[in-house]
Amino acid sequence: MKARLPPDKHQKATALVNSTLAQHSVTHRSLETTVFFLLFASKVAPASRLFHRRLYDALTATSRLHHFRVSSEIKKDLSWWQTFLPQWNGIRLLHHPQQILWLWTDASGQKGIGGYFLRPGETLSSIQTPARVFSTTVPQRHKAKHINFNEMYAVLHALRTLTTESRAGRIKLHCNNEAVVAAVANKSIKALAMTPLRQIAMHIALQDIQLHCIWIPTKENSLADALSRLDTQKNANL
Numbered sequence: 001m002k003a004r005l006p007p008d009k010h011q012k013a014t015a016l017v018n019s020t021l022a023q024h025s026v027t028h029r030s031l032e033t034t035v036f037f038l039l040f041a042s043k044v045a046p047a048s049r050l051f052h053r054r055l056y057d058a059l060t061a062t063s064r065l066h067h068f069r070v071s072s073e074i075k076k077d078l079s080w081w082q083t084f085l086p087q088w089n090g091i092r093l094l095h096h097p098q099q100i101l102w103l104w105t106d107a108s109g110q111k112g113i114g115g116y117f118l119r120p121g122e123t124l125s126s127i128q129t130p131a132r133v134f135s136t137t138v139p140q141r142h143k144a145k146h147i148n149f150n151e152m153y154a155v156l157h158a159l160r161t162l163t164t165e166s167r168a169g170r171i172k173l174h175c176n177n178e179a180v181v182a183a184v185a186n187k188s189i190k191a192l193a194m195t196p197l198r199q200i201a202m203h204i205a206l207q208d209i210q211l212h213c214i215w216i217p218t219k220e221n222s223l224a225d226a227l228s229r230l231d232t233q234k235n236a237n238l
Contacts, residue, residue: 003044005090013041017081020074025067031074032059038081044092047205048084050187050198051077084202092208099169103162105154106176106224110143112136113154114227117162124223124238134161135227135235145192151177152189152196154228159203159211170210176221184213 005013016034020026035055042048054073062068105115116133118126127133134157138150155173163171175181183189189197204211218225226234 001094003092003094005041005044007090009041010085010088010090013037013081014085017078017085020070021078021082023070025069027067028059028062031055034078035059044090045084045088045205046092047187047201048081050201051080053077053188080198080202084205087206101163101169101171102174103158103171104174104221104224105151105158106221106228107138107147107150107154108225108228109147109150110138112138112228112230113150113157114224114229115154115158115162116223116227117158132162133227134158135230137230148177148179148189148191148193149196151175151180152183152193152200155180155184156196156200156203159200159209163209167207167209170212173211173213174216174221174224175213176216176218176225178215181213181215184211 016037020031020034035052038048038055039052042052054077058068058071058074100120101117102120103115103117105113107113112135114133114135116127118124118132136157138153142150142153155175159171173184179189179193183193183197184200187197187201188194200211203209223235223238226238
């Protein structure tokens with residue numbers, strides 16, 4: 001009950017990525033070979049499908065008869081693969097354990113980010129240790145960025161800090177930001193929020209996590225909202 005990318009194909013994928021990144025320009029056929037081989041590899045690592053869009057765009061925008069420059073956009077997708085492949089063992093479990101975590105996150109403009117998780121059947125009274133919850137300021141370098149970026153950053157922070165026990169499990173994320181919910185489902189979002197989304201994809205691919213995102217209204221996300229606003233009194237009451 002495993003999907004596996006054999007070692008020889010794992011090495012071929014790595015070689016194709018490194019070879020393309022090392023060149024200033026490539027032929028259409030050469031890039032096509034790399035793109036479709038990575039698509040083959042993504043059948044084992046589904047989260048990696050996010051990193052084909054720029055490569056496909058380059059293929060469809062150029063003639064088969066000409067060389068073209070390896071642009072910065074192409075390099076962004078290939079660099080993700082270059083980082084991912086050496087850390088990945090090439091295996092994905094087809095039958096995941098029944099472990100499920102329910103995760104809530106929120107961001108409040110320039111104030112902060114917050115979140116917590118529960119297991120099915122638990123209530124807020126189950127949050128008795130710091131390992132279950134976070135409430136922190138947004139890093140200074142991100143404070144002026146769009147709310148969608150900070151909402152996505154809150155999800156990334158939660159996955160990195162709260163869900164260390166979720167390897168090869170399922171996470172149901174609750175969020176009141178429609179753009180984030182759509183981005184997690186579609187593996188794409190415009191502008192700067194794409195950066196934390198790429199890091200989320202790296203995390204869930206390496207940890208073999210199934211991530212599902214559910215939109216909820218703000219009133220149903222009250223604790224995560226209070227955590228993101230650093231509202232100690234409201235947190236305690238909830």
